[in-house]
Amino acid sequence: MSGRLQDRVAIITGAGQGIGKAYAERFLGEGAKVVIADYNKERGESALADLKGAGDVIFVPTDISVPDSAEDCARQTKETFGTIDILVNNAALYYDIDNADNSYEYLQRVFSVNLHGAWLMARAVVPTMVEKRFGRIINQSSEAAYMYSMVPEGPFDELSAFTYSQTKWGVIGLTKFLAGQLGQYNVTVNCIAPGVTMTEATKKIVPEDIISIIPMMSAMKRTLEAEDLTGSALFFASDDANLVTGQVLCVGGGSTMPA
Template sequence: MKLEGRRAIVTGGGRGIGRAYVERLLAEGASVAILDLDIDNAEKTATELSDRGTVIAIKTDVADEDSVGAAVEEVAERLGGIDIVVNNAALFGDWKPEDDTFPYLKRMMDVNLLSVWLVTRAAAPHLVKSPYGRVINQSSGTAYNYTYNGPTDEFTGLRSFSYSWTKWGVNGLTKYSAAQLGNWGVTVNAIAPGPTHTEAFSKSVDPAHAQRLVEAQPIKGAIQPEDLAGAVVFFASDDARFITGQILVISGGRHMPA
């Protein structure tokens, strides 16, 4: 097992991609804390996975500074420290792409981007003390989708592109965090998944469009949460100790950024 004895945080780990990360980290020997606003689901997940290793659930609003600070300190106390942070939580399953209002854009930014900074900042004092400090951020292939597919006959105002550019912001934050924390041996990388078939994805994308997305991939097939989990283990392991500030796109070749 590559992560024996290491202590990990996974935000939004109660379901979907986050749960797949939790399962794989446990399989590799890590203890895992699920930080999730939906505490009922997080506790259910923790109970279901309890026979695989140490897993706890803590109610956390990742967009709230006080909530994040309290949760991270609780993790450090209960697990004896923090070695790995996976910033997975985001607004997606209930994302409203047609809502271009400024308040909604701010909410998307708070949850999808600023939360990554809040959790990393809170965990950093523990990570720099660890010989295995790792941060893995969840970006998205949508950060590279620059084509506008909406109506063009009448201009109705600038779209917010809220989900896409908050994920592009995650890419930038990953690099800046890596530049600083690398001085203490902490690596910071990101995973940018393509269309991944989760419950949230099925709520946001109609089946016909989902099939078109699959067909647009050079490597055909529906990406599953488990297809992303190996990358988390790699970035968290000693195999990646000299890899930092990188964005790994897992999209079947749909996105190939330079």
């Protein structure tokens, strides 16, 4: 029986752990050939070992914030699997982020991964997609992009850099600009904005008292697991979404409901 992504070639950035790894597993289960593109060798190799029984999968060490590395990932994907059909721009500084650093230099660093890295990866794969007149790009934003007021009350100390949230808003904008440019070549570009998902990164980054109130703030009264997000990525990557482009899907159990 063939899967919904049978023989499609998908690069999934940041698939060394967490949500990206769950996307990789789901895509493999649907018949895709998957490239785990992660800058952390240990995570990438461990994900590869866990997933290699599930189908055609390779690990290509990739730092999405480095132009040559992004191009090299696209090149190695084509050498191994012959083409590129799907890019999931999932990698971000999240587990590895330093939320206490409000410096401009660090803001630039986070942008270089979370936003510009997504653009660099898109730039690396788009010529192949345009040439074959088929492509699916799925960007990963966050409901954190919509949480404008989650700052502690008290005397003013310094201006927050809002590094993570700024970049995740940027990802939404990038989605729409890419969609506008690439639609005529049958390349769709969409975005998933997950709510709080109980990955290792969330357990490390988000304070327990915040995690404990998340269910109260969501319609479904629960937090998410990485597996709760994979159906949305599969939809955007599949033929069911052929004419869906430039869209943002909040998947957070109803904690954010933009118009």
